[in-house]
Amino acid sequence: MRNIFLIFRRDYLGYVKAWGFWLSLAAVPLFLMIGASFGYFAAASSPVRYYAVVEPSRVYADAIDAEFQRRSRAAAEEAAALAAQMNIPLAEAEEQLADTAATRRFIEVPAPARTLEELRPYLTGDRTVPGPAGDRGLFAVFILSEDGSQLEYWSNDVNVDTLRRAAEAAMRDMGRREALAAAGLSPDFLRAADETALAVPAFRLQATQAGESGAEVTVADRAPAIVAGALAYFLWLMIFSIIQYLLMGTIEERSNKIFDTLLTSVKLPQLLAGKMLAVFAVTTTMILSWTLFGAIGSVITASQVPGAMEMIRPFIAAATDPGLILPGLISFVLGYILYGTIFMALGSLCDTIQEAQTLLSPIMILLMLPMFAIFVAFQDPGSPIVDITSWIPLFTPFLLILRMPHDPPMWEVIAQMGMMVAVTALVVWGSTKVYRAGAVHGAGIGELGGMLKRAVGLGGKPKEAPAE
Incomplete structure (x- = not known):
């Protein structure tokens, strides 16, 4: 654990000490404030x-x-x-x-x-x-x-x-x-x-005591779905944010032969775990900072606008509901590890920024597919396409979060979580093999196919690295 902590501390401090990190951290709330102010002042200053x-x-x-x-x-x-x-x-x-x-x-x-x-x-x-x-x-x-x-x-x-x-x-x-x-x-x-037309109010059926059929739909009824959508989007945003950290950091350490020095002191699994925790802490720092900014804005709004707290309270209740937040956090962590190890393994195969840029296009396509699934699931969580795609490992972390407010069958939740654990473990095992080949043996992106064949026992011995 000590070695993992040392790798974690080294990488985390390396990221957060950079002025660009704090600039990007402040950019999101700053741009939100500018965007909101721009819309208001544009309307107010219209000639x-x-x-x-x-x-x-x-x-x-x-x-x-x-x-x-x-x-x-x-x-x-x-x-x-x-x-x-x-x-x-x-x-x-x-x-x-x-x-x-x-x-x-x-x-x-x-x-x-x-x-x-x-x-x-x-x-x-x-x-x-x-x-x-x-x-x-x-x-x-x-x-x-x-x-x-x-x-x-x-x-x-x-x-x-x-x-x-x-x-x-x-x-x-x-x-x-x-x-x-x-x-x-x-x-x-x-x-x-x-x-004279009849009103059509929306009511939600509740399985409660006899004589209590339900109540009119309010913000509190929609809050769990909105919170689940925000959590799924945060997962996507975190995965999107780690690409540059994992790719660029791994390329720099490979080109400067830092891996050789690190691996003389720690084992490869410890190195991977420390790096993943460091990047997770970096992106968590960013999201917690944005969340703190949103909380401060909500408190200020609630203090200035009467009745605003009544609109915020259902979202707080949904965000603290164990039935929603626990499966959401499990999916969140497993999804992060799944995508993070894939990106780290691919980064270990690149020697230059140009090679990494050739990977960005397929990676962006890979990341846009879950975003499309999130949009469909948020609009119609009961759609058959959502039920089917929720069993695809790349989509499961996002869609399971979105389905939780709609009470999916418990066996599906357990089965999909078990599937995510198994697939994540398999991806971590395969990514470790690829990372070892790239970071230790100097393999390139063109040898990825051969490495996958050797990993499943279909190829011969790995090619030795050239002598220095």
């Missing part, structure tokens, strides 16, 4: 844009304005419902919504001209029109065609289409109202019909 509608009357202009008002009311209703769920005072929510609604991003102004050619300098910004936000150029104009069949949208910016989509929604609503009026029905007939 006010003027538009005009050229038509004989104000029928279409009023319809577009009504669509923007409808969207503001819908946002207010959603915010009020969310405020009620989180116990936020309604007056505070309405005040924030009033501030948002007061700064509309698209404002109609009177058309300064009637034809497109006359409006061109206003659209290009050469001339301005007065408005509530000061003198500005026109962002867009709507011009009713001569035959009245189209409301043409003209703008010098083809990327921002929020205004055009709002106009399309307004025209559809206007067309429906006219059709209803022609049929002798009220313009609000469809809305009244929607209000």
Whole structure:
């Protein structure tokens, strides 16, 4: 154990002492904060844009304005419902919504001209029109065609289409109202019909006492699946993160003949165990740091936003549920050892960074397959394809974690865990053979096929390393 600890300490300190490690550690929360702030400030700093509608009357202009008002009311209703769920005072929510609604991003102004050619300098910004936000150029104009069949949208910016989509929604609503009026029905007939529709709340059946059939689905019912998905993704992220450490570290030690020195003091299994523990500790340090960052953010959010703790508590309960976390942690550790030993063995066969880069493409493909399986299992954990692929060793660690919140048969859980233990032990045994051939005997990536044949007894004796 002492030798394993010494190898572990040497490699772990070698990784964490590098400034690049702390830079990458700080990059994830920093980029998350920048991304969240960027989205908020991008929406808040979006400029006010003027538009005009050229038509004989104000029928279409009023319809577009009504669509923007409808969207503001819908946002207010959603915010009020969310405020009620989180116990936020309604007056505070309405005040924030009033501030948002007061700064509309698209404002109609009177058309300064009637034809497109006359409006061109206003659209290009050469001339301005007065408005509530000061003198500005026109962002867009709507011009009713001569035959009245189209409301043409003209703008010098083809990327921002929020205004055009709002106009399309307004025209559809206007067309429906006219059709209803022609049929002798009220313009609000469809809305009244929607209000009379039956609600379809979601309930979850519970095998409890007689007379208690179940309860309405809440965040607490969905929390275990979300926590399992996060744990499976963390496993994938950890495996993805160890590639560079295992490949690059092994190549450096092979090229500098460090293996020869290390193997004079420790046995090969001890060397492998120490290196695996070191890389596991490095990636665990990263993930625990990110988790701590998330926990601090959650505490700050809970202290600032009333009712936020009520939304966080179900996830904490799911994360501490032994029925979910114990099988998840076992799958987590076995999956890490399975993939880690494979990458370490492949790295021992490379002499240069160029050789390692040739391995990255198949390794990336190998890692993307579990990600696709995670996506499918998260969307539909009861799918037959998920049941089948959960028996494939490369997918089992991820899919077993995702299936636990849905109460799979206990015999499947035990059988898949036993299979993972057996496959992991077999992979560790084979990887040790490959690692010995690469690190000790100097074998290259081109000899991998021959080594696998010799490992199962189908080949001859290994080729001796050339004399130094």
